[in-house]
Amino acid sequence: MRSSAVLDPSKVLAGRILVVDDQQANVLLLERMLRGAGYTSVASTLDPLLVSELHRKHQFDLILLDLMMPGMDGFAVLEGLTQVEKGGYLSVLAMTSYPAHKERALRAGAKDFISKPFNAVEVMTRVYNLLELRILHKQDRRKRRLSPQDRERTLLYVEDNAANLKLVEQLVARRPHLRFLSAQDASLGIALARAAQPEVILMDINLPGISGHQALKVLRQDPTTEHIPVVALSAHAVPRDIAKALAAGFFQYLTKPLKIDEFMDTLDTALAFTENDISQRRREDDGD
Amino acid sequence: MGIDPSEVLAGKVLIVDDQAANVLLLERILRRAGYVSVASTQDPHQVVELHQRNRYDLILLDLQMPGRNGFQVLKSLREVEAADYLSVLVMTAHPGNKDEALQSGARDFIAKPFDAAQVLARVYSMLELRLLERRTGMHTA
Numbered sequence: 001m002r003s004s005a006v007l008d009p010s011k012v013l014a015g016r017i018l019v020v021d022d023q024q025a026n027v028l029l030l031e032r033m034l035r036g037a038g039y040t041s042v043a044s045t046l047d048p049l050l051v052s053e054l055h056r057k058h059q060f061d062l063i064l065l066d067l068m069m070p071g072m073d074g075f076a077v078l079e080g081l082t083q084v085e086k087g088g089y090l091s092v093l094a095m096t097s098y099p100a101h102k103e104r105a106l107r108a109g110a111k112d113f114i115s116k117p118f119n120a121v122e123v124m125t126r127v128y129n130l131l132e133l134r135i136l137h138k139q140d141r142r143k144r145r146l147s148p149q150d151r152e153r154t155l156l157y158v159e160d161n162a163a164n165l166k167l168v169e170q171l172v173a174r175r176p177h178l179r180f181l182s183a184q185d186a187s188l189g190i191a192l193a194r195a196a197q198p199e200v201i202l203m204d205i206n207l208p209g210i211s212g213h214q215a216l217k218v219l220r221q222d223p224t225t226e227h228i229p230v231v232a233l234s235a236h237a238v239p240r241d242i243a244k245a246l247a248a249g250f251f252q253y254l255t256k257p258l259k260i261d262e263f264m265d266t267l268d269t270a271l272a273f274t275e276n277d278i279s280q281r282r283r284e285d286d287g288d
Numbered sequence: 289m290g291i292d293p294s295e296v297l298a299g300k301v302l303i304v305d306d307q308a309a310n311v312l313l314l315e316r317i318l319r320r321a322g323y324v325s326v327a328s329t330q331d332p333h334q335v336v337e338l339h340q341r342n343r344y345d346l347i348l349l350d351l352q353m354p355g356r357n358g359f360q361v362l363k364s365l366r367e368v369e370a371a372d373y374l375s376v377l378v379m380t381a382h383p384g385n386k387d388e389a390l391q392s393g394a395r396d397f398i399a400k401p402f403d404a405a406q407v408l409a410r411v412y413s414m415l416e417l418r419l420l421e422r423r424t425g426m427h428t429a
């Protein structure tokens with residue numbers, strides 16, 4: 001019917017539509033119009049009380065809502081829907097024969113309206129536009145969720161000392177979207193690193209059993225963990241130990257007691273390093 | 289939600305109507321709602337050139353103008369925007385014109401006489417759509 005530069009029409013036609021009207025004849029008419037135009041997912045209800053629950057369950061991309069229904073009018077339904085769709089893009093087309101209701105519906109959260117009696121051209125135009133808008137909003141949100149500043153990241157701390165674990169957990173909580181995982185010994189730490197794929201690992205050097213140095217070697221030899229920056233933490237460090245650790249492949253070496261500013265800076269640097277690494281690998285995957 | 293209202297209100301809008309009263313009314317409706325970039329012309333012959341120069345995000349186009357009617361303007365706009373996306377809302381008092389205008393590439397229509405709520409709802413949605421399409425286009429490019 002119309003060419004859009006970006007969105008494939010088949011995506012719009014697959015949008016999930018709900019028709020809400022207490023008059024069976026109106027429902028049938030709209031269903032026939034929509035199906036005839038190629039829309040493949042059209043549901044309907046005659047009962048306004050069910051709308052919020054249906055939307056919660058099915059997350060419709062468009063709701064065609066009659067404003068005058070017995071029992072519960074369209075405005076009350078709209079109010080319920082804005083609660084369900086908090087934070088998202090609520091896509092409601094109000095259907096009314098009263099001009100005064102149009103403005104009220106728009107103020108209550110409807111995105112547009114169609115006049116009764118229905119005009120096929122008007123219905124099809126509004127339905128298409130709003131579906132496209134809702135689908136683009138959804139895509140946009142998905143992309144933002146994946147963007148570096150919002151994506152959830154994970155930090156793994158391998159440490160046997162409870163006081164240190166607690167302190168670092170509190171420091172990590174200062175960074176939004178950063179999940180804290182911990183392991184009390186190196187073998188558990190290695191297993192968690194493989195399973196959770198953290199963006200950064202903090203590693204105590206003097207662990208019981210397998211040492212931090214040995215753990216690093218294992219992580220570096222495993223293709224699933226070799227890219228993760230590992231920051232060493234240790235209480236007893238002379239410059240020679242530090243040089244040795246950096247040469248072995250630790251990302252950075254921090255001494256205890258931790259200096260908070262230095263710790264936060266190191267954390268941010270390591271996370272940025274991972275971020276660059278990810279986007280570089282993504283670019284290579286895309287072939288440019 | 290995804291789109292910041294200030295981004296929508298900064299959208300570049302052109303009003304095309306041969307009647308000064310209509311232009312003034314629409315300008316007032318849009319400016320009062322917070323739109324900061326609203327231009328207008330009463331001369332349909334200028335639309336294509338203005339658009340090529342200013343790349344409007346939305347054009348509100350009257351269909352019935354002397355000299356050169358809205359359909360002819362729409363056709364020329366499509367020719368210069370052949371590869372890109374054209375965002376035009378046509379304004380008409382004649383229900384019969386809607387069909388033809390939509391087939392000629394308009395995105396939606398606004399009924400005359402103007403109702404502020406209707407104008408604002410449709411203008412906002414169209415600009416939002418434009419912003420999202422541009423953003424998506426950039427992402428996939």
